[in-house]
Amino acid sequence: MSDKPSDDQPSASEIPDDVWEQFTRDTERDIRGSAPKEPSARARMVTERLRRQEERGESPPAWRTGPESPEVNGRAGRRRTLWAVLGVPLAVAVALVALKPSLLPGDPFGRDESRAAPSAPPTAPDPEIPTLDEPFAGSPALHWADGEAGIVLPEAKAVGPVSRDRVEQALKLTKKLLVAANLDPETVRGERPEAALSVLDPKQPKLLDDLNTALRSPSGKHDPLTMFSRFDPDEIRPVGDVIKTRGRMTFEKGSHAGVAVRADYTFVYPVMRADGSTEVTRTIVRRVLDVELADPVRYRVTQGRLTVRTYDEEIGNSSCDVHDGYLHPEFPSSENKGTDPTGPTTDPYDRSRSLDEGHACGTVTRT
Template sequence: MADRPSDEARPGSGSGEEPSIPDDVWEKFLKDSERDIHGSAPKEPSARARMVTERLRNQEARGALPEGWRTGPAWQQEKGRRGRRIGGALAVLLAAAVTVVAMKPSLLPGDLFGTRKSAAADASRLPEETAAPTAPPASVDPHVPTLTRPFAGSPAESWADGEAGIVLPKATALGSIPQDRVALALQLTKELLVDANLDPRVLAGARPEAALAVLDPKQPKLLDDLDTALRTPSKAHNPLTLFSRFDPREVKPAGNVVKVRGRITFDKGDFAGVAVHADYTFVYPVVRTDGSTEVTRTIVRRVIDAELPDPAHYRVTPGLLNLVRYDEDGGNTACDIHDGYLHPQFPSKAPTAGATPTGPSVDPYDRSRPIDQSHSCGTVSRT
């Protein structure tokens, strides 16, 4: 900072009086000084400027400032600059908020864009099934399924999607059977269920290679019977007892979601190995391939008992499953057609040729009842 002007350099020094300068001159000086400070680099103040500064300091000490000093236009300009800085910060915050809302619009109060539908659906999602139900699912509003809501009017609308519905229990050791063998048995069973009932290619009639790969070829007749059923389906060799398949010339999926509900458990097996029990229901929404947008659903329930035997005690292929039991119960498929495909029935179309249903009406969503092993051809109370 420059030194204070000496008495010799100050105008009017030695007169005993300070120079009298009009207020409008002071205000203009202050305006000009503020503008110049921001418009150029600092310069050595003139004698006049040093004198003015000294006078202002003296007046400030007495509490008598001229209008414009710290409270006048220059101060207001500073407030304006602060306002612009605050405004810039608010703009940054606003931009960040817009970005967050764009990524997750449901954060907006009132849900202006109607995006809470998925959140509400997640909130209504049923918890996983951990025990056998004691009653069928409650009835829901009889909405007609559509391409945008293929599970409307169905209890399955609150079920899990696809593979997420097959939740494995935590593997634990079974006496001398180590935990890792239990985990392997559970994982192989899940792979079988996923490929046999959820793979889009298998659903369209392709060979279920991944499902067949987890089955032990040393189990008598198993793979031979399944190969025959897939190659030349018949009433005696029906692939639908283990695999879900639709004729791609007749129907196609309505969307890419299959709803799944069920449970899987394990225990010691009869062959010194791990026994796995699986009971799952799959719900398939489909439309005809003739261009119609009418949606219908076919429901398939499967019960599988598999075992991972101990290769130290039995002639088996290590690491592959033996099937002890596999059965299915279908809902909304034509009766007595043994071509290896499920044939969904549509309300607006005459039933596919086949035997007239003679069995009792059943609720295909009722997982509290035992699976129908008689395979009688009946009707369904809902789809």
């Protein structure tokens, strides 16, 4: 046999000193323990007595086997009991996660978009149709987070001279704006979105003037849907109290000595008619906001308020060219009451593409 070590075995020079020393001590101990020893006089007497008993056939049965150790039995028993106690809750937890993956934070199955932008649209939907009991059946949003839980803030870090606390404040204000403009029940049922307006800087008068005009007298030029998700309560009612949400938020150094935040989120609203019909449909709204928390020392801005740089939206499944300030979902059983679509056909769940300019009234491939 060759004394050359094989390639997959470490050489002595590759073994850390403390490991090698421990190995040496253990080896010496084992050698001392296994070395033959001269039996004592008592041992020789016992051995001789047992030999004679064996010759006479008087050896006690199973004398070479000892009783089981109570300590071993007890330890094994406790291990089995512990597994029985922990196993049931663990099985229940696994079953719950299998039925509703969104119970786990952060979307551990790779569907979370809060850290990286999507590179492709979701897979094709199931052929199921939405119902009062399952309003998200057949929709990719079935596995999205519920409402505010879908707006996950990135970890705040200082950007240039802007402190971490300042960045965190900007992120929280952006989330507050998104929630108040798209998830707040009062806003969704068509009431004035006071909480959302309170986040915006009053020293940016053009924006607030336009939004107030849109809320007071909506038109094609001044449309509140560019910033707020609203349904006419006399026409539409929500199905359940869950709005599905998915998107991501990023930040960078702003142009006004502050921090600039970009928010790109999609909201899915299951709705029904207010006339008592049980037919369910969904409207999908995607919003892209660019806001900044500017430095109030260097610029004429309000402390703790956001300046909106740009905002854009895309609405899936709402009648075209109806400018009364409300979303008007179309149901499969009803005819289109708005203008016929003239724009492209798009998938409202495809978050891998940028929003098209022009806001042409198009057709959605699914709701």
